[in-house]
Amino acid sequence: MIIDHLDEPLPGSSLLPTPTGDAYTDPDIFEKEQAEIFEKMWNCVLRSDSLPSPGHWKTVTVGREEIIVVRSRREGIKAYFNVCAHRGMRVCTAGEGKNKTLQCGYHAWTYALEGDLVAAPNLTSMPDVDRKQYGLKPVHVREWLGYVWVCLAEEPPNFEREVLGEVRTRFGEVESIDNYGIEHLRLGDTKTYDVAANWKLIIENFMECYHCATIHPELTEVIPEFADGLASQRKNGEVHGSSFGEEIQGFTVDGSASGVHQLPAIAPDQDRKYYAITVKPQVFINTVPDHVIIHRMFPVSESRTIVECDWLFLPEVVDKITSGELDVSKSVELFHRVNLQDFNACELTQPSMRSKAYSSGGALVPSEHHIQEFHAWWYRTLGFEQVAAAQQETEKAAV
Ligand SMILES: [Fe+2]
Incomplete structure (x- = not known):
């Protein structure tokens, strides 16, 4: 090149x-x-109102990863890599759905909407398993303009500066995008x-x-x-x-x-x-x-x-x-x-x-x-x- x-x-x-x-x-x-x-970088993936109530989820592709975006019960919209912490199978295998928990269809490892591992066959006989560590791996989430934005980086770029700031500066004070x-x-x-x-x-x-x-x-x-x-x-x-x-x-x-x-x-x-x-x-x-x-x-x-x-x-x-x-x-x-x-x-x-x-x-x-x-x-x-x-x-x- x-x-x-x-x-x-x-x-x-x-x-x-x-x-x-x-x-x-x-x-x-x-x-x-x-x-x-x-x-x-931050990616705008879907409309917040396309997940109207807790348990609604959708899968989206960002970069080379598949991501689950879900409306949780206690923590608003959350996003996770669609990868079971047990053996790696896709946890959600459709484009969207509504469930009380997110359960992997391979060995039935089951995750709360907030991401923690909450159930698995014989899990009670393994009390040392950390339910957070073996939860779904989270992805950074922001909501803006009625959309869910996600960032896969461990340390995401500053959303206020890189997205909001950029857009507001370019629209200018008088021609504010906020007016819309x-x-x-x-x-x-x-x-x-x-x-x-x-x-x-x-x-x-x-x-x-x-x-x-x-x-x-x-x-x-x-x-x-x-x-x-x-x-x-x-x-x-x-x-x-x-x-x-x-x-x-x-x-x-x-x-x-x-x-x-x-x-x-x-x-x-x-x-x-x-x-x-x-x-x-x-x-x-x-x-x-x-x-x-x-x-x-x-x-x-x-x-x-x-x-x-x-x-x-x-x-x-x-x-x-x-x-x-x-x-x-x-x-x-x-x-x-x-x-x-x-x-x-x-x-x-x-x-x-x-x-x-x-x-x-x-x-x-x-x-x-x-x-x-x-x-x-x-x-x-x-x-x-x-x-x-x-x-x-x-x-x-x-x-
Ligand atoms: Fe054009």
């Missing part, structure tokens, strides 16, 4: 280089990403996309709007400035809102009124505007005046990523959707089409990452500078800078 001169323009042009194609196809690099990024009251919103619709592309292609696509005029006719109709290829971010990293077109009545597939009241606490500045930010490594938050769209990515392999996309509305709106009084399909359809258009582009890019024509990488135009920052973070996080430095040392030594 060619990894030096990342922030120097390509010869004779204002273009910046990208990583080489193998960054998107090499299983060893993907393995390293799982270990150094997804298994060390996302934690009080409920799920109006959700869609899962199985995308045959590397997760980085999906992030890179989300970070620029250079492609909007080409592949997003509906979105550029609603937000005309996207036709100029401007992403909704300032050079200093803060987002600014992208304004709806003058004739546009709502953030819907045809620009007609959505029929949904706007969120009660948004600032005048946030009216008729769309904001988008990326929370590394796997979340995109999109806000419009009357709903919020949140994407969560789950990388499966170097060439496959599952994307879950939620459309969140006020509880009273969701009640009306459920009772059939209100139809928000025109709102949902807009970003669903954007998703399909984006993921199609990513899927048509992925095979080329193996091409000889891309073996030394591609190029970024100046308006795609956020991607260059993402690449710099990626190199740094995977420790490729040291590799680059070591390579240079080796080359020097050879000379």
Whole structure:
């Protein structure tokens, strides 16, 4: 992989280089990403209200691990590695369920929802077995925006600084994300996309709007400035809102009124505007005046990523959707089409990452500078800078 001169323009042009194609196809690099990024950072895994009462659990994949997320009786939402402390069998073998305890189906070792080992055949004849030590191995959990976030690291990065701080700083004081009251919103619709592309292609696509005029006719109709290829971010990293077109009545597939009241606490500045930010490594938050769209990515392999996309509305709106009084399909359809258009582009890019024509990488135009920052973070996080430095040392030594 060619990894030096990342922030120097390509010869004779204002273009910046990208990583080489193998960054998107090499299983060893993907393995390293799982270990150094997804298994060390905070991942947003599921909605808190999808575990409505004690005993409800779901399994999710984070990095190379399967995790049980469960609403306990006494300690709120907890998360554990889905590995029996006895002989390692998967404790939960379905995607979700509801149980009073979590029991392994192999030798019936049984765990409280709070994680301790509470029963096992002949356990009373082994009084020296420490019920905590042989409990389920816990994973760090936080709740924010109505979602459960987990971190597999022994020492997780500071959530306030790395997640909350990052998001709030980028939204800015006036354009506070808090005004949207996302934690009080409920799920109006959700869609899962199985995308045959590397997760980085999906992030890179989300970070620029250079492609909007080409592949997003509906979105550029609603937000005309996207036709100029401007992403909704300032050079200093803060987002600014992208304004709806003058004739546009709502953030819907045809620009007609959505029929949904706007969120009660948004600032005048946030009216008729769309904001988008990326929370590394796997979340995109999109806000419009009357709903919020949140994407969560789950990388499966170097060439496959599952994307879950939620459309969140006020509880009273969701009640009306459920009772059939209100139809928000025109709102949902807009970003669903954007998703399909984006993921199609990513899927048509992925095979080329193996091409000889891309073996030394591609190029970024100046308006795609956020991607260059993402690449710099990626190199740094995977420790490729040291590799680059070591390579240079080796080359020097050879000379
Ligand atoms: Fe797009």
